[in-house]
Amino acid sequence: MTDFVVFGEDWGAFPSSTQHLIRHLMPKHRVIWVNSIGLRAPKLTFRDTKRLFLKAWSMFRYNRQRPKCHNDAKNPYIIEPLALPFHQFRVVRKLNQYLLSQQINKVIKQQDFSQITLLISLPTAADLVGCFGEKKIIYYCGDDFEALEHVDHQPVSLLEQELAHKADLIVTASQNIAKKFPAHKTVALPHGVDYQLFSTPTDAPKDTPSSGYVAGFYGTISSWIDTELLSTTAKTMPQWQFVLIGHAKVDITLLKGLPNVHFLGFKPHHELPAYVQHWDVALLPFQRNPQIEACNPLKLKEYLASGTPVAATRFPAAEEYQHAIAIQSPGEDFANVITRAYLQQNMAAFRRQLVADKTWQTRADQLEDLIKNSDYT
16 A cells, blocks of 8 residues: 655645545545645744744644654645745755655655555655655646745745756646646646535525625635736625635735725635635636746635636636637626626536546546556555
């Protein structure tokens, strides 16, 4: 049986594609999950200082009070990495390599892991390849890191090139990302969806608008969300209520003062179906930039699984479903896109059918087949 050592983002944060895949592999495989070792050096800001403090506290809590079992039905064995987030300095990389290999190998020995597959989803873990006696190395690339915000692009790009060279197999979340890597060892594995969670009918939450038409969005409200577009649209559609779920990481002054815009804050992933199922239209109001051009948002398939009509700005991942959702045309008011989406109410069953076989379990099975076909035994 293959045992996995996985380098990803912090476990338990808003679930990424890596977490979804690993959750569905855990019934058959033992997993050590190493939390994020960062993609950029911290700055002297309140946000970065707070994150550094929380990471330090997590290291103390996890590494001094480890769970007795490496994982249970829902969680892997979690390691808070002893690492410094200054990957542009070779001496720091060497120090991190030494500290992390000592820390993780100790757990590997305690848990009697063998036949290890190393699965890395963050390029900053490239220096750890070869440190654990692993049989195979997978680079799971869910994002185009060269296009992401809040990334130290030059050092991360170099680390990604190193990792791609070392990897036995590169698995990407889209064909667009796959083009960056050697074709002979790269496979595109599109995102899945928790179909049962999002398609099973639920009652409407009490904090969602109870009257009028409702258009909603969930996810981090970051710079790639077109808040100006949303503000203009909300003003021209006073009969509609606009619901936004998630942490705001950008200035939302344009939206906060509008009477028909409602911020509900962060909601756990398992609560989201109750909201989206009762919206009249689900929104994908993205900016046009390199990050969005390369993205494959998890929420697109979740929206489709809910059956709710979708209004989106134009980006490549949305165009795959242009026959089932409303996509903004050049020069078109987004209010008109929402109206067109609303008129697709009778296509709910069709939208669900489009993603019914694209579950995370299916994707995990496909990844497992790649493992078996690559002599991961």
